Amino acid sequence: MDVVPVVSDDKFWNPYWETMPRKELERIQLRRIRWLIKYAYENTTLYHRKYHQAGLKPDDIKTMDDFIKKVPFVTKDDILMAQTESPPFGGALACDYDEILHVFQTSGTTGAPLRIPFTHYDTIKYGEDWVYGFWAVGIRPRDSFYFAFGWGMYAGFWSCYWGVRRLGAKVISGGGLSTEDRVRQMQALKPTVLVATPTYALYLAETCRKMGLDPKSLGLKYFYGAGEPGPTALPKLREELESAFGVKAYELYGVAEVGAIAPACPTQIGVHLNESNYHCLVVDPETGEVVSEGERGENVVTSFAQLAQPVIKYRTKDIVEWHYSEPCECGRTWVLYKGSVLGRTDYVVKIRGINVYQTAVENIVRSVPGTSPHLEMHIRLDERGMDDMQVRVEADPSVPRESYRELAEKIAEELRAAIGVRLDVEVVPPGSLPRYELKAKKMFDHRPKERRLQMGV
């Protein structure tokens, strides 16, 4: 009898997919890619027009190499333009309007909001992405999830909710409550998994202490976050979350308009692309050429799970480092994004020839004793018109105000030693930076727009 080389124990949600040899993964993905291109070409004006302009017909794509070389990239602006031409979804929509089950929308802080529709089946697939991570880290149907989340238009935690339903675990909603009320609810109902953005989880811990409670007394076992660089990208943040709540802390890497693409790796060294639902390429953001394994570049994703508004070779603007030829220590053969998302192409700053990444700066600042988890990074041009970055960080309450200058100097020294450039650092009193329930705004780009567009990795 022919034996498929999979691990059959309880480690995986689906050992068949998670340990599939790369050659077989690519064979199945190519079939799905070909089907998807035909589907998008026949059902959306966006892709029909784009491929027509490129002189491409779906049948031209016969190999993975054809896909990489012949199929044009799609950007958020392409989808936005298609939506703007004929609102609300226009030529980006592939299904009938009546087939849409759920609609999300981005905040639109950098322009028009992007509308994100999903069919019922899309939501099943999107939710299941989360379950691969839950299962891998030991979360089971007996667990109960606390959603410290206001149930707004943010697709991330809605999809997590769909995931918990797929897993068959319990959902406890913290929607519409104050942080203090959420703490009280958690005390009463004893959830085992906290779902929140990492920054909000730290604020929750801070609130517990103000209420005279040890956050560990809530009895949580896991923190599972998304929405901003989390415990995989930022080891110091992981330490803070794990020691505050007495939990193991994990994260998922998602892109709202694409999916919950990369669930947690139990080793905490990165996250894995769910290759049953997605295909990725990592490219040089300036040339669009695929970079070698182990190198950093922009993540370009194709989804087999988002069929209401297809995304094929979608430029996410996320900077990742990819590994794929050897199975991970956890046993998965899926692409590993080491350190999860390392930054955004629009926020990469080149200072004296050195690329400065958001997560690198944050990791170093947080490693200096006396700093708090609350910080902001301001990108601006210096007097010579060159990129520069200022870091503002809150001091820990134990640090006296007269020591702020010394602490700022220490942080600047650590940054210089680790990344090779000197950044302007300002230490500010505890509580002076804003707190956020969802994604914390840490990056502020004050450069003129045309300078941002010129940035590469």
Add this chain to the structure above:
Amino acid sequence: MTNDRREEIARLIKQARESVQRAIELSEFPGLKKALQDADMMLHWSLWHLGAEEALTPEAERGSVNKGRPSTG
């Protein structure tokens, strides 16, 4: 899991889908029809779990997805 077992499970699921699809055709009220369509969707999803080379959606197999050729603008 052996390949033989995987293939046997896929065969059973496909058989179940045929029955469900026949039941959808016969169903006469929306509550029943929707429940059966959901069942078909989950059976299709089960085939995906096995890596079966199906169309991306159950609707596509029934030919009801294509909205018609879009304009090239």
